[in-house]
Amino acid sequence: MDSFELNKVAGAVLGALLFAMGTGFLAELIYKPKPAGDRGYALPAAQEAAAGGGAPEAAKDEPLPVRLASADAAKGQSAAKKCQACHSFEKGGPNKVGPDLWGVVGRAKGSHEGFNYSAAMKAKGGEWSYEDLDHFIHGPKAFVAGTIMAFAGVPSGQERADILAYLKGLSDKPVDFPKP
Numbered sequence: 001m002d003s004f005e006l007n008k009v010a011g012a013v014l015g016a017l018l019f020a021m022g023t024g025f026l027a028e029l030i031y032k033p034k035p036a037g038d039r040g041y042a043l044p045a046a047q048e049a050a051a052g053g054g055a056p057e058a059a060k061d062e063p064l065p066v067r068l069a070s071a072d073a074a075k076g077q078s079a080a081k082k083c084q085a086c087h088s089f090e091k092g093g094p095n096k097v098g099p100d101l102w103g104v105v106g107r108a109k110g111s112h113e114g115f116n117y118s119a120a121m122k123a124k125g126g127e128w129s130y131e132d133l134d135h136f137i138h139g140p141k142a143f144v145a146g147t148i149m150a151f152a153g154v155p156s157g158q159e160r161a162d163i164l165a166y167l168k169g170l171s172d173k174p175v176d177f178p179k180p
């Protein structure tokens with residue numbers, strides 16, 4: 001019964017064209033009032049979707065040099081509290097679960113004295129650039145498969161940049177940020 005009434009209402013609203021397009025009357029007519037509403041917004045919605053298609057890119061992190069240009073070492077210091085469970089940050093500080101991070105920027109990977117690194121870290125090679133640190137802190141296991149740093153990573157690109165700004169200061173000879 002209801003479906004007949006809907007049928008009439010929707011039929012009146014939608015007219016012959018939609019009927020021609022429709023296949024199952026019942027499903028069509030219960031369903032159509034919504035699509036008919038959607039239709040009105042279809043174009044702007046499509047544009048939003050297009051803009052939305054761009055949004056993930058915009059939401060993607062800015063390039064590191066850009067993030068570093070606006071990074072805040074004080075914020076980085078408080079963000080780095082979550083690292084302190086495992087790392088000390090003082091000059092000559094102790095190795096804990098992880099190695100002391102004083103002077104880590106520019107340091108050869110897996111090279112801090114007295115710390116027993118994973119084979120994966122020792123094999124990684126090269127020095128810790130800001131780029132590499134950014135990747136590692138984003139997803140330790142993604143950057144060094146087999147690392148024993150049991151840390152999920154810092155998802156926010158700006159927070160990582162803040163942490164790097166903090167790490168920059170933990171040095172007698174701070175390494176310059178890469179230029180944007």
Ligand code: HEC
Nearest residue numbers: 083086097098099109110111117118121147148149150151
């Ligand atoms: C649950 C403990 C834990 C936490 C939390 C943690 N780390 Fe680590 N980190 C480790 C361990 C263990 C290693 C050694 C990894 C290896 O040998 O594979 C390490 C290694 C590193 C290294 C490489 C150091 C070197 O000498 O090569 C960096 C850089 C680092 N961590 C930064 C951070 C930062 C920044 C944070 C916070 C955002 C953090 N870690 C949080 C345990 C941790």
